[in-house]
Every structure is written in C-alpha cells, then in structure tokens.
Amino acid sequence: MSEEQIRSLERQFEERIARDEKIEPKDWMPEKYRKTHIRQMSQHAHSEIVGMLPEGNWITRAPSLRRKVALLAKVQDEAGHGLYLYSACETLGVSREELYDQLHTGKAKYSSIFNYPTVTWADMGAIGWLVDGAAIINQVPLCNTSYGPYARAMIRVCKEESFHQRQGYEIMIKLANGTPEQKEMAQDALNRWWWPSLMMLGPTDAESIHTEQSMKWKLKRKSNDDLRQQFIDQTVPQADLIGLTIPDPDLKWNEERQSYDFGEINWDEFWQVVKGHGPCNKERMKARVNAWEEGEWVRDAAMAYAEKKQERKQKQVG
Amino acid sequence: MSDKKNWPLWEVFVRSKNGLEHRHCGSLHAADEDMALENARDVYTRRSEGVSIWVVESKHITASNPENNGEMFEPAHDKVYRHPTFYDLPDEVKHM
Numbered sequence: 001m002s003e004e005q006i007r008s009l010e011r012q013f014e015e016r017i018a019r020d021e022k023i024e025p026k027d028w029m030p031e032k033y034r035k036t037h038i039r040q041m042s043q044h045a046h047s048e049i050v051g052m053l054p055e056g057n058w059i060t061r062a063p064s065l066r067r068k069v070a071l072l073a074k075v076q077d078e079a080g081h082g083l084y085l086y087s088a089c090e091t092l093g094v095s096r097e098e099l100y101d102q103l104h105t106g107k108a109k110y111s112s113i114f115n116y117p118t119v120t121w122a123d124m125g126a127i128g129w130l131v132d133g134a135a136i137i138n139q140v141p142l143c144n145t146s147y148g149p150y151a152r153a154m155i156r157v158c159k160e161e162s163f164h165q166r167q168g169y170e171i172m173i174k175l176a177n178g179t180p181e182q183k184e185m186a187q188d189a190l191n192r193w194w195w196p197s198l199m200m201l202g203p204t205d206a207e208s209i210h211t212e213q214s215m216k217w218k219l220k221r222k223s224n225d226d227l228r229q230q231f232i233d234q235t236v237p238q239a240d241l242i243g244l245t246i247p248d249p250d251l252k253w254n255e256e257r258q259s260y261d262f263g264e265i266n267w268d269e270f271w272q273v274v275k276g277h278g279p280c281n282k283e284r285m286k287a288r289v290n291a292w293e294e295g296e297w298v299r300d301a302a303m304a305y306a307e308k309k310q311e312r313k314q315k316q317v318g
Numbered sequence: 319m320s321d322k323k324n325w326p327l328w329e330v331f332v333r334s335k336n337g338l339e340h341r342h343c344g345s346l347h348a349a350d351e352d353m354a355l356e357n358a359r360d361v362y363t364r365r366s367e368g369v370s371i372w373v374v375e376s377k378h379i380t381a382s383n384p385e386n387n388g389e390m391f392e393p394a395h396d397k398v399y400r401h402p403t404f405y406d407l408p409d410e411v412k413h414m
Contacts, residue, residue: 027384076364083361087345090327096347097324153344160365299349303323306350 017217022148025091033217036210037147038094039108040219045085046103046110048078053287054118054280055127063121070167071124077164081157088149104289112270113200115278122175122182122189128168130190130197130235136161137231138201141221169238176242183243190239191247198262199270201228207267232260327376328354330361332368340372348373 001009010030016023023029052075059075062068086096102108113131118124139161142154175186202208202224214220222230232251239246250263272278325347331340343362348354354373362368382390398404407414 024384026381073364076360080361080364083346084344087327090345095324096327299325302349302353303325306353307323309350 014216017146021146022151023146024148032213034092036213036217036219037150038089038092040214041085041089041092041150042094042099042102043109043111045082045089045099046108047114048082048085049103050110050114050284050288052078052082053284054114054116055124057118058121058124061121062124067124067171074128074164074167077160081153081160084153084156085150088147088153091149100292104285104292106276106285109274111200112273112278113196115273115281115284116192116196117280120185120189122171122185123193125168125171125175125186126189126193128164128166129172129238130168130193131200132161132164132168133235134197134200134231136165137227137234142219144218144221146218172244173242176244186242187244190244194247195265195269196273198228198231198265199267201231203267203270204265229259232262236260325349328358328373329376329379330354330358331372331374332358332362333370334367335369340370343367345376351375 009028013023013028013030013033023033055071055075055078059068059071062071086099089099090096099108103110118127136158139154139158143151143158145151145154172186172190175182177183205211205223205225208224211220211223236246236251248263250261252261253259254261273281276282326349327345328348328351329345330343332343333340346354346357346361348357351373354375355371358371358373359368363371394400
C-alpha cells in the first residue's frame with residue numbers, strides 16, 4: 001500500500017470513529033490504534049489479575065461467613081474481568097501467552113494501587129469503596145469506547161463492579177459504627193488508601209502523554225483531572241456520612257466551583273511505585289509468576305488428557 | 319515462553335432464556351470441549367445469565383472479510399422492492 005492510500009484509509013477510519021461507528025476485529029485499523037489498544041486492554045486485564053492478590057490475602061480471615069462469600073465472589077469477578085479483557089485483547093492478534101509473558105517479565109504494567117499492602121480487615125472495606133470506586137469512574141466511559149470487543153467487555157465489567165463498591169462501603173460503615181478500635185481501624189485504612197486512590201486516576205493532564213489521541217479514539221472521554229475531581233466530589237460526602245475524616249488538611253468545599261478543593265498529590269510517590277519501588281511490587285510479581293509456573297503441570301496434564309481422549313475417539317471412528 | 323502446546327481458544331455463545339437465540343459473548347481457553355463448557359459457565363454465567371451454552375473452537379469459524387463488504391452486501395442495497403414501503407397503497411387502507 002502506498003503512503004497516500006494509507007493516509008486515506010486513516011482518514012476514513014478517524015471519520016468512522018467520529019461518527020460513533022464501532023471498530024471490529026477484522027476491520028482495517030492503523031497500526032498505532034492496534035498497539036495502543038493492546039497496551040491499554042492488557043494493562044487493564046493485568047490489573048484485574050494482580051488485583052486479586054491483595055484481597056485474596058483476607059479471604060480465609062474474613063470476620064464472618066457473609067463477608068467471606070462476598071469477598072470470594074468479588075475476587076472471582078476480578079478473575080472473570082481479567083479473562084473478558086484478555087479475550088478482547090486477543091481479537092487484535094496477540095496471544096494469551098505473549099500477554100502473560102509481558103506481565104511476568106515486567107514489560108507490561110498494571111495499576112500501581114495493587115502494590116500497596118493490605119494489613120488489616122478494614123483494607124477490604126477501603127479497597128472496595130475507594131479503589132473500586134475510582135475504577136468505576138475510569139471504566140464507565142469505556143463502555144462507549146470505539147473498539148467493539150473492549151466496549152462489550154467493559155459493559156459486563158461495569159454491571160458487575162457496583163456490588164464491589166457497595167460491599168466495601170458496607171464494611172466501612174460497620175467498622176465506623178463499631179468499637180473505638182474498629183472505627184480507628186477504618187480511619188487508618190482510609191488514611192492509607194485515600195492518596196493512592198487519587199493517583200489511580202492517572203497523572204495530571206499536563207503530564208499525561210496519551211490523552212489527546214486517546215480522546216479521539218474514545219479510549220478516554222474525560223481528562224484525568226476531571227475524573228479525579230468527580231471521584232473526590234462523590235466520595236467526600238460518603239466519608240462524612242459515616243463519620244470518617246479524609247486525610248487532607250487542604251480539603252475544602254469551594255462554593256464558587258461547586259466542587260472540593262484538595263491538597264497537593266505526592267507524585268514522586270506515584271512514579272516511584274510505577275517504576276517498581278512500591279511496598280509490594282516484588283511480592284505481587286513473585287506470587288503471580290509462582291502461580292503461573294506451579295500451574296504448568298496442571299495445564300500440561302489437561303492438554304495431554306484432551307489429546308488422549310481425542311485419539312481414542314478417532315480410533316473408534318476408524 | 320514454552321514451546322508446549324497451549325490450550326486452544328474457544329468462542330462462547332449463551333442463550334439467556336428459552337425463546338431467545340444463543341448470543342456470542344466472548345472467548346476463553348480450554349484443553350477440550352468439556353473444560354470449555356465448564357469454564358464458560360464460570361466466566362460468563364456467574365449471575366444466572368444463561369440456560370444453555372455453546373462452545374466452538376475458534377479455528378472452526380469461517381468469517382467474511384470486511385474488506386470485501388462491497389461485493390458481499392451491496393447487492394441487497396438496490397433492492398428496495400424487498401421492503402413493504404416500496405409499494406403504494408391508497409390512504410384508505412390503514413393496516414397492511
């Protein structure tokens with residue numbers, strides 16, 4: 001194809017997206033569109049998979065059966081969400097094995113929030129309430145993104161995600177209304193998860209390298225700073241309602257903007273964690289790689305068994 | 319990466335209730351058809367989304383190529399006489 005032809009195809013492609021048409025796997029697409037989508041969708045899938053680890057930590061120690069079944073179901077959903085997203089990603093011609101390999105070798109990133117430790121039961125509440133809350137704000141606009149398989153996966157994910165946030169907030173309500181020690185535990189979890197949750201919505205607009213192209217392709221509908229403001233405005237009253245205090249001395253209602261002003265985010269911490277120096281980066285990757293490697297014999301045995309069954313069937317036919 | 323054989327890819331179709339068709343809902347990896355069905359149940363019907371599941375190995379699906387959509391689908395575009403609105407009826411005939 002000549003450069004001229006490619007440019008013309010690209011123009012038609014951008015026009016289709018501008019008209020709100022969806023792009024499907026076998027359609028022509030610019031190489032950059034394909035690459036960007038593989039990157040974002042796999043990063044998203046990896047986050048779901050690694051995101052199971054901090055919560056898996058508390059399944060056996062959940063304080064009641066009710067809490068345990070809910071947490072188990074939430075973690076199972078995260079496995080499911082990872083799988084929807086990996087399969088959507090594979091429609092772009094990348095194999096599951098390549099994707100896993102990128103995660104396990106550190107070539108691909110996942111959400112930095114999962115590199116923080118879950119030290120008390122209240123962290124299960126804070127994660128559901130804040131981390132899933134921030135994730136929902138990020139994800140809802142993606143139900144309308146231009147790549148069909150991604151949009152469809154996100155619709156399923158968003159439908160299932162709202163229970164995650166509610167179960168987390170319910171844990172916080174219970175603790176906040178409990179003994180002084182329990183309330184303190186809830187406050188401590190909020191103190192530790194608040195800032196990382198704000199960072200989850202991405203670097204400030206000035207620092208965000210992908211925003212403009214992503215907006216065009218509807219991989220992004222609102223800027224990181226707008227999403228962050230939305231998250232803060234919706235979460236502060238929820239904290240007030242249960243008597244917990246947001247750990248930000250500069251947080252103040254701005255009557256004129258009808259929004260909260262908030263303090264400076266420690267972006268050095270954010271970049272440190274992204275670069276692999278968070279409290280649990282190594283531990284998370286080690287757990288993930290172990291799970292994959294120790295499962296190898298199971299995968300091989302299942303494949304060998306499937307082949308043996310197939311051979312037997314063919315012999316009977318023959 | 320190992321050179322061992324990986325679990326193949328399967329496409330999953332779910333009937334949400336009797337009376338409705340099976341609909342494609344995604345794909346997954348499994349060693350064989352029995353495992354594909356079980357995985358499909360766990361991945362795609364955790365909230366009673368289905369009463370019946372079909373799985374088919376992805377390599378068995380033949381798909382049309384969107385680049386040939388012209389030859390493929392255009393013949394239908396100029397056959398307006400296949401639609402009821404092509405026919406003129408007097409206003410007195412209310413429903414037909």
